[in-house]
Amino acid sequence: MIEFDNVSLSFGKRIILDKMSFRAEFYEKIAVLGGSGEGKTTLLKLILGLLNPDSGRILIDGRDITVLSESEMRESRMKFSIVFQEGALFDSMNVYENVAFSLREYSALPEEEIEAQVRELLAKLDLEHAIYHMPEELSGGMQRRVAIARSLSGCKPLMMLYDEATTGLDPLTADNICQLINELAAGESPQRLGFIIVTHKVTDAVKVADRYMYLRQGKIAFDGDLSALKLTADPELAKFVEELHYCIS
Amino acid sequence: MNIKQNIARLQDFYLLSIRAPLGIFKRPFYFKEIFEQMDYAGTGSLFIVILVSLFIGMAMSMQISAELAPMGLKMYTGKTVGISIIREIGPVLTALIYAGRVGSGMASELGSMTLGHQVDILRVHGVNPINKLVTPRLISSLVMLPALTVVGDAVSLFGGYYVAVFVSNQSGSFYWSQIRDIMDMQNIVSGIVKPYVFGYLIACISCYVGLSTRGGARGLRKATTSAVVYSIIFVIISDLVLTIILFKLMGFSI
Ligand SMILES: Nc1ncnc2c1ncn2[C@@H]1O[C@H](COP(=O)(O)OP(=O)(O)O)[C@@H](O)[C@H]1O
Ligand SMILES: [Mg+2]
Numbered sequence: 001m002i003e004f005d006n007v008s009l010s011f012g013k014r015i016i017l018d019k020m021s022f023r024a025e026f027y028e029k030i031a032v033l034g035g036s037g038e039g040k041t042t043l044l045k046l047i048l049g050l051l052n053p054d055s056g057r058i059l060i061d062g063r064d065i066t067v068l069s070e071s072e073m074r075e076s077r078m079k080f081s082i083v084f085q086e087g088a089l090f091d092s093m094n095v096y097e098n099v100a101f102s103l104r105e106y107s108a109l110p111e112e113e114i115e116a117q118v119r120e121l122l123a124k125l126d127l128e129h130a131i132y133h134m135p136e137e138l139s140g141g142m143q144r145r146v147a148i149a150r151s152l153s154g155c156k157p158l159m160m161l162y163d164e165a166t167t168g169l170d171p172l173t174a175d176n177i178c179q180l181i182n183e184l185a186a187g188e189s190p191q192r193l194g195f196i197i198v199t200h201k202v203t204d205a206v207k208v209a210d211r212y213m214y215l216r217q218g219k220i221a222f223d224g225d226l227s228a229l230k231l232t233a234d235p236e237l238a239k240f241v242e243e244l245h246y247c248i249s
Numbered sequence: 250m251n252i253k254q255n256i257a258r259l260q261d262f263y264l265l266s267i268r269a270p271l272g273i274f275k276r277p278f279y280f281k282e283i284f285e286q287m288d289y290a291g292t293g294s295l296f297i298v299i300l301v302s303l304f305i306g307m308a309m310s311m312q313i314s315a316e317l318a319p320m321g322l323k324m325y326t327g328k329t330v331g332i333s334i335i336r337e338i339g340p341v342l343t344a345l346i347y348a349g350r351v352g353s354g355m356a357s358e359l360g361s362m363t364l365g366h367q368v369d370i371l372r373v374h375g376v377n378p379i380n381k382l383v384t385p386r387l388i389s390s391l392v393m394l395p396a397l398t399v400v401g402d403a404v405s406l407f408g409g410y411y412v413a414v415f416v417s418n419q420s421g422s423f424y425w426s427q428i429r430d431i432m433d434m435q436n437i438v439s440g441i442v443k444p445y446v447f448g449y450l451i452a453c454i455s456c457y458v459g460l461s462t463r464g465g466a467r468g469l470r471k472a473t474t475s476a477v478v479y480s481i482i483f484v485i486i487s488d489l490v491l492t493i494i495l496f497k498l499m500g501f502s503i
Contacts, residue, residue: 088366102374
């Protein structure tokens with residue numbers, strides 16, 4: 001379980017998170033909505049311990065990660081896999097090497113075994129044909145897929161973290177990625193691989209998530225399910241959700 | 250930017266500049282990265298170092314023989330050129346070229362990896378970015394900057410020789426015999442210690458600035474510029490400090 005307890009963080013004079021508290025189970029399917037610069041990526045980085053808050057506690061399975069050192073953090077980070085905005089592929093490596101990265105770094109597996117695993121994963125994500133391409137030769141959607149493949153290789157995460165997984169993609173490709181996210185999160189609640197997707201595209205969020213949080217001025221201004229989201233009284237969030245009504249009509 | 254954050258940054262820089270060299274002796278070793286960096290930093294800089302050194306050597310030789318000629322001391326051109334090149338101009342000039350070409354490259358590459366979250370991905374996978382990114386660059390600088398300096402010195406001396414002999418009509422063998430005279434322990438040590446220190450400074454500063462890049466394309470521009478500016482400033486300051494220390498150690502008297 002992830003638990004934020006009065007977490008505050010500011011960069012210089014800018015307050016990004018202001019005494020934020022929430023809880024989430026690993027198997028939940030959460031969408032965090034919010035405008036750009038509201039601290040969505042920062043939130044994911046805090047969960048992974050890539051940043052430390054100024055104050056407050058972040059508990060992962062009851063353990064406060066804000067006091068851990070970089071090497072102690074490893075265990076808690078292994079519970080998650082992250083797909084960053086734009087994919088964050090290593091641009092000096094081809095698709096194969098990107099996906100093999102964590103296997104090579106961490107397991108003492110022989111190269112044939114690594115290759116077999118990578119090929120299996122790429123096949124699952126429909127990427128075999130791009131195996132020796134460099135990231136810059138791939139379309140945005142393919143890059144996201146490779147990033148998802150890399151985040152799944154060599155580890156068994158309990159929860160996926162997607163940072164703007166569909167932003168900047170055309171609607172068809174975005175839909176494709178949403179489908180992939182849904183496939184990965186298939187199954188019944190306690191066992192399934194849950195996720196937190198961070199996005200400002202509410203139309204994509206509703207395709208995958210069943211719990212919604214709205215981040216504004218460092219606080220969680222809304223936390224609830226789809227029906228509550230549609231009925232929200234918050235004028236700014238209502239603007240976000242307005243888009244949904246057009247889609248349905 | 251408040252005081253607390255400035256201190257935190259200074260602390261980060263100290264940590265980086267201590268951990269990066271420690272990484273040289275610690276597993277895992279990233280040989281592929283080291284060789285790639287050496288190729289970029291060393292082989293890639295060879296041409297410009299040769300070009301600049303040759304011309305500086307020629308210009309120096311010309312200036313000095315012109316100054317010495319009226320006093321009838323033209324034959325000491327070799328000695329004067331040699332000492333200035335080996336002790337001072339060679340190391341500093343090569344370091345400045347290196348800062349401009351390689352330091353800026355390191356800062357912009359690491360900066361764009363930071364902005365693109367590639368560095369975060371390394372940390373998520375449990376790879377220490379200092380070991381994987383900074384140490385190979387430091388090693389390559391510690392090997393390549395001294396090597397480039399030696400090549401640059403040799404080329405400068407050769408340029409000086411060319412002007413002394415073919416323009417100023419001096420004796421070539423006397424030029425080289427003076428160069429041989431000044432190739433003593435003291436001069437060689439003072440010439441060869443400097444590039445190690447400069448290489449260390451340029452690599453640490455550029456990598457630190459690169460890894461702390463924030464704020465998109467503008468941030469990247471700032472990072473690249475500051476890497477070069479800080480490297481140049483620190484090279485020049487440490488050059489004077491080193492010269493003073495080496496003078497004391499080597500027992501030169503002014
Ligand atoms: N390491 C950092 N140092 C200073 N400012 C930062 C840092 N990381 C993010 N910021 C700033 O914090 C704000 C929130 O960033 P982010 O979480 O990336 O927003 P978004 O919701 O668009 O993902 C932005 O204004 C960004 O410029
Ligand atoms: Mg973001």
